[in-house]
Amino acid sequence: MPLIVTSDHLKPGMRLAKSVWACEGQQLLLSKGVILNNQLITRLVRRGIEACFVYLPGENAVEDDFLCPVVPEHLERQVRADVAHIVECVAQNRSLRNSLFQNLQESVSSIISVIFEDTTAFHYGLKNISKHDEYTYEHMIGVMTVSLLIAKEGEDTGLFSFSFQDKINLGLGALFHDIGKLMLPSSLLNKKGPLNEKEWELMSKHPYDGFKIVRQFPCMNPMARAIVLNHHQYWNGEGYGREAAGGLAGETIP
Ligand SMILES: [Fe+2]
Helix, strand or coil, rough: CCCCEEEHHHCCCCCEEEEEEEECCCCCEECCCEECCCCHCCCCHHCCCEEECCCCCCCCCCCCCCCCCCCCCHHHHHHHHHHHHHHHHHHCCCCHHHHHHHHHHHHHHHHHHHHHHHHCCHHHHCCCCCHCCHHHHHHHHHHHHHHHHHHHHHHCCCCCCHHHHHHHHHHHHHCCHHHHHHHCHHHHHCCCCCCCCCHHHHHCCCHHHHHHCCCCCCCCHHHHHHHHHCCCCCCCEEEEECCCCCCCCCHHHH
C-alpha cells in the first residue's frame, strides 16, 4: 500500500503513486508513476506541496479502492481553486466577486450529491481521508468531506435529517472553519512543539477572527458562520474561540 510522505522526507528514486496538482488545484505538476529526482523534489517544495503518495519499494500498482477519492478529483480541484482564490483575496484585503461564491456553492452541491448518493461513501471515504487530512487545502476539504459523511451516516441510521440547505451550510462551514488562521503569523502556524502563553492567546482567537471574515461572504448563512465560530467548543463547556460571546456547552452549541 503506498505511503504518504511529507516533502521534507522525499528521496530521489521514490515513485509517485498519485499525480500531484498545484495547491490551487488547476495545474498538474507531476503525473502518477514519475520517479523523483532532486530537481523534481525541489520543484515540489517550491510549489508548496507538503506531501505526496509514493509506492513502497517493489510495489507497482494499488488496490482498486485505495486512493479512490470520495470526492471526484475534478470537483476537488475546482473547490481548491475557488477556496484558494477566496483565501488570497481575504489575505490581501481585496474585494470578492459574487460569482466566486456561486461557483463554490455549485461545487459543494455536486459534492453533496456524490456523497449522499454513494452507498459505500462512509466506509471508503473515512478510510481514504484519514490518510491525508493533515495538509492545508486537503485539511479543509478533508474536514468538509468527513462532516458530510457523518451527516449522511446520521441520516442513513435515522439519527438526523437534513435539508439540502443544511448540508450546504455544513459543507461551507466545515470548509472555512479555520480561515481565521489567515490572521496568524506563519511562524506560529508552523511552530513545532507546544505554544507558549502568548502564542496560545493568539491561536485561540482564530474561530472568532474566522467568523468576522466569513460574515462578509454572501454564501455563508448564519448556521455556516456559527460552525466557524464554534468549531473549538467542547460538549463539556470547555474549548475556546468565543471570547466575544462567552463559552457554550452541550446542546447550546449550534
Ligand atoms: Fe481551528
